Amino acid sequence: xxxxxxxxxxxxxxxxxxxxxxxxxxxxxxxxxxxxxxxxxxxxxxxxxxxxxxxxxxxxxxxxxxxxxxxxxxxxxxxxxxxxxxxxxxxxxxxxxxxxxxxxxxxxxxxxxxxxxxxxxxxxxxxxxxxxxxxxxxxxxxxxxxxxxxxxxxxxxxxxxxxxxxxxxxxxxxxxxxxxxxxxxxxxxxxxxxxxxxxxxxxxxxxxxxxxxxxxxxxxxxxxxxxxxxxxxxxxxxxxxxxxxxxxxxxxxxxxxxxxxxxxxxxxxxxxxxxxxxxxxxxxxxxxxxxxxxxxxxxxxxxxxxxxxxxxxx
Amino acid sequence: xxxxxxxxxxxxxxxxxxxxxxxxxxxxxxxxxxxxxxxxxxxxxxxxxxxxxxxxxxxxxxxxxxxxxxxxxxxxxxxxxxxxxxxxxxxxxxxxxxxxxxxxxxxxxxxxxxxxxxxxxxxxxxxxxxxxxxxxxxxxxxxxxxxxxxxxxxxxxxxxxxxxxxxxxxxxxxxxxxxxxxxxxxxxxxxxxxxxxxxxxxxxxxxxxxxxxxxxxxxxxxxxxxxxxxxxxxxxxxxxxxxxxxxxxxxxx
Numbered sequence: 251x252x253x254x255x256x257x258x259x260x261x262x263x264x265x266x267x268x269x270x271x272x273x274x275x276x277x278x279x280x281x282x283x284x285x286x287x288x289x290x291x292x293x294x295x296x297x298x299x300x301x302x303x304x305x306x307x308x309x310x311x312x313x314x315x316x317x318x319x320x321x322x323x324x325x326x327x328x329x330x331x332x333x334x335x336x337x338x339x340x341x342x343x344x345x346x347x348x349x350x351x352x353x354x355x356x357x358x359x360x361x362x363x364x365x366x367x368x369x370x371x372x373x374x375x376x377x378x379x380x381x382x383x384x385x386x387x388x389x390x391x392x393x394x395x396x397x398x399x400x401x402x403x404x405x406x407x408x409x410x411x412x413x414x415x416x417x418x419x420x421x422x423x424x425x426x427x428x429x430x431x432x433x434x435x436x437x438x439x440x441x442x443x444x445x446x447x448x449x450x451x452x453x454x455x456x457x458x459x460x461x462x463x464x465x466x467x468x469x470x471x472x473x474x475x476x477x478x479x480x481x482x483x484x485x486x487x488x489x490x491x492x493x494x495x496x497x498x499x500x501x502x503x504x505x506x507x508x509x510x511x512x513x514x515x516x517x518x519x520x521x522x523x524x525x526x527x528x529x530x531x532x533x534x535x536x537x538x539x540x541x542x543x544x545x546x547x548x549x550x551x552x553x554x555x556x557x558x559x560x561x562x563x564x
Numbered sequence: 565x566x567x568x569x570x571x572x573x574x575x576x577x578x579x580x581x582x583x584x585x586x587x588x589x590x591x592x593x594x595x596x597x598x599x600x601x602x603x604x605x606x607x608x609x610x611x612x613x614x615x616x617x618x619x620x621x622x623x624x625x626x627x628x629x630x631x632x633x634x635x636x637x638x639x640x641x642x643x644x645x646x647x648x649x650x651x652x653x654x655x656x657x658x659x660x661x662x663x664x665x666x667x668x669x670x671x672x673x674x675x676x677x678x679x680x681x682x683x684x685x686x687x688x689x690x691x692x693x694x695x696x697x698x699x700x701x702x703x704x705x706x707x708x709x710x711x712x713x714x715x716x717x718x719x720x721x722x723x724x725x726x727x728x729x730x731x732x733x734x735x736x737x738x739x740x741x742x743x744x745x746x747x748x749x750x751x752x753x754x755x756x757x758x759x760x761x762x763x764x765x766x767x768x769x770x771x772x773x774x775x776x777x778x779x780x781x782x783x784x785x786x787x788x789x790x791x792x793x794x795x796x797x798x799x800x801x802x803x804x805x806x807x808x809x810x811x812x813x814x815x816x817x
Contacts, residue, residue, distance in 0.1 A: 302658040324566070327660040338651040340576075342583065347576075354572025355659035397655070 253316075254280040254405055254436050255301065260310035262296055262460075270296040271307065272460040278405075278438060283431050285447035285468070286440045287550055288457035294440035295335060297457070298407045302332045314405060328356060331403035335410040335440075337390045341383040345374055348382060349396045356401035365400065372396050372426065388419040395426065399435075406430065408439040412446060424449055444550055456553050463553055471549065480522055482509040482529060483538040494528035507537075569661045573669025574676075577643050581677050592631045592681050593688050599627050600692040603749050614751050615782040620693035625776040626748030628685050632678050632707065633714050633739055633768070640674035640718030641731045648722070663809035667719060674715035675708070682707055696780060703778035709794050710771055716801035723808055742768040752784045767793050 255278035262271040271293050278284050288294050300307040301314075303323060312319045314326040340348060349365055369375045372392045377385060382393065391411070398406060408427065412420040420443075427450055431437050441447055447454055448468065455465040464471070487506035488495070498521070500511040509529070513520045529536060581588055603623055614622045647653040656666060689695050697703050725731050746768035752760050763769055764785070774790025777783040783790070 299654075302654075304654050304657045324660040327658060330658070332654070332658050334651070334654055336651060338654060340650070340652055343576075343579070347579065351572050351576050352655060354568045354575075355655060355661065357566040357568050357660050359568055 251279045251281060253277045254314065255438070256311075256313040256316075257297075257301070258311045258313075260297075260300060260307050260312060262293075262300055262305070262307040270460050271300065274310070274457075274460075274462055276455060276462060276465065278436060279453075280404075280436055281431070281434065282452040283427065283437045283439070283450050285451035285454045286438060286457060287442065287444065287447055287454060288440070289442060289554060292457045293460040294457055295409055296460075298332065298409050298438070298440060302330060302407060303327060304332075324357075328401065329404040330407070331398035331401065331405070332407040333391075333394045333398045333409060333411055335413055337387065337394065339382045339390055339393060342381055344379050344381055345369070345385070345393055345396075346378040348393060349400050352397035353400035358401045364402070368396055368399055371429075388416075388422075391419075391423070392426075399430070403435065405436045405438070408437060410440055410442070412441070412443060420446070456550060458554050472543065477512050477514050477543075479510055479512045479542045480525075481540050481542065482511070482526070482536055483507060484509070484529070485535045485537050488534065493532045495532050498525055498528070500525075566659075566661050566665050569659055570665050570669045570672070573656070573666065574673045577670065577673030578676065580643075581639075581673075581680075588677065589681065589684055592635065592685055596627055596631070596685050596688050597692070599623070600689070607749075614754070615780070617780050617782060618693065621695060622751075622776075622780070623749050624686070624689045624693065624695050625779050626743075626746075626772050627689070628682050628707075629710065629746075629768070629772045629775055630740075630743045630748055631685055632682050632710050633743055633771075634735055635681050636674055636678040636711050636714035637718035637721065637735050637739060638731070639677050640671055640715040641721040641725065642718075643670050643674055644719050644722030645725050645728070645731055649728075663806070667716070667805055667809075670722075671712060671715040671719055674718060675711035678711040678715065679707060682711070697778065698781050699778040703775070706771070706775045706778055706790075706794070709798065710775070713794055713798040713801060716798065716805060720801060720804055720808070723805070739768075742766050743772075745769075746772050747784055748772055751782075767797060770794070 255276075257274055257276040260271055260274040261269070263269055274293075274297060286294050286297065296305060299305040301312055301319065303319065314330060317326050319326045340351075343351070346365070346369075349369065350360060353360065353365065366375065369378055372395060374389065374392055374396060377389060382390060385393065395408075395411075411427070412423050424446070427437060427439070437450075439446070439450065451468050453466065454468045454471055456463045484507050488502060488509075489506070491502075498511060500509045502509060509525075511522075511525060513522065526536070526539075600620065603619075605620075607619070612619060647656065661669075686695060721731060721734055745763065746766045747763065752763045752769065755763060770785055770790040770793035773783040773785045774787055774794070777787050777790070
């Protein structure tokens with residue numbers, strides 16, 4: 251699959267000499283949902299704003315569809331849409347006028363049929379004549395999406411699309427994003443809700459302190475960096491850990507009946523078979539076994555911690 | 565050229581004018597009427613004529629200029645500052661629009677609003693005094709050029725302002741005094757020689773003088789100098805805006 255976006259060695263300093271982005275390299279494939287994860291102030295929004303032309307970056311190149319975004323800004327911006335983090339809208343304008351205004355800005359001639367279809371798809375049609383100030387936060391968020399889609403972009407940036415929205419609306423937003431992607435829109439979303447990235451994305455990048463720490467497929471990332479825990483439930487409690495079981499570094503629950511043993515999926519060998527044998531050898535009957543895999547959130551926290559420790563060391 | 569983009573900004577701004585039509589028109593009409601009452605009737609009873617023109621009629625071009633200048637500046641500065649304030653500017657910056665196209669949309673709308681208001685003031689003035697326009701094309705030339713030039717000036721204020729108070733400082737502290745001291749309500753020939761020379765340093769004098777010539781063929785300075793002055797301010801504003809956009813100052817971090 252070809253790259254729709256190529257970012258090479260992009261660096262960005264703000265006026266107060268704060269380095270917001272440092273040698274960022276990233277390729278986004280056409281048709282994917284890509285999640286950019288990072289704590290507050292990591293550089294997620296700066297990166298998106300640099301790609302969309304909202305802020306100027308200092309060095310490096312950014313290409314959309316193999317075209318430089320500075321030299322060919324007209325062509326590249328026509329196929330790019332952005333949903334900002336804040337609810338930045340013209341409060342006294344109607345939904346209809348707001349969305350049509352955005353379409354015009356991006357150089358597209360009016361198309362009432364398309365805008366009607368778009369508003370219906372986002373459940374905004376019955377609000378089309380309402381002023382923005384009359385809408386709820388969730389509705390405003392939908393208007394921002396409608397504005398970003400008004401010129402039929404191929405590449406859509408969602409900057410914290412579900413920030414400050416309730417759980418139900420978040421699920422609705424996820425459905426909208428999935429539907430857009432099915433319709434062929436490449437989506438890049440920034441979020442610090444890990445479950446959002448886990449639910450939506452094909453690939454994930456982690457950014458911290460302006461640097462991309464890691465880029466990988468979501469599933470591979472979970473598999474590669476994830477730890478798994480085997481939980482062995484026994485019929486009788488372990489009174490004292492001795493014998494064969496003393497060589498393992500496991501934990502017991504309060505009832506002393508559940509053994510929790512963590513192992514890494516990356517390892518070529520695990521000691522699970524040996525552990526199960528030793529449990530039996532020490533005379534315990536196994537009632538049940540299950541495994542738990544670490545979530546993207548746990549991996550993310552681990553990565554950021556490691557990166558911050560490295561920064562402190564340097 | 566992104567004509568749809570320019571049109572979108574233009575219509576968006578004119579829509580704001582339509583929404584606030586009453587405030588937009590009522591204020592200049594009331595102000596003009598008050599000027600006629602105060603200057604035309606009170607002072608006009610003592611100064612009957614200037615350069616052979618009835619005083620009430622004489623001050624009409626100056627009053628139009630006063631309104632055009634202040635309205636062009638305030639419309640354009642507010643129009644550009646407001647999206648900066650509300651952060652809706654992101655959309656304009658992300659759109660496939662050149663800085664020229666952005667300026668054209670905002671300044672075009674601000675100048676159009678001023679022109680509409682200018683025409684309304686000419687109509688209002690007709691209720692109070694006889695208004696004669698000897699050179700209508702020249703009058704339109706000055707009216708349009710001044711509206712565009714000072715809308716560009718207002719755009720610069722909109723780019724640099726750090727708050728709503730900032731939008732008012734230059735119009736109140738600089739433009740209004742310059743208009744009042746630029747012969748809006750008198751001929752500089754009525755001033756002592758020293759103040760006549762000082763008045764010649766005021767660029768607004770040249771605008772009012774040229775504009776008044778288009779009405780009654782009377783002026784304090786030559787038509788050529790007036791035209792040259794307005795064109796110089798226009799070019800100065802264009803250069804300044806181009807420079808600011810190229811640096812991204814105040815617009816892009």
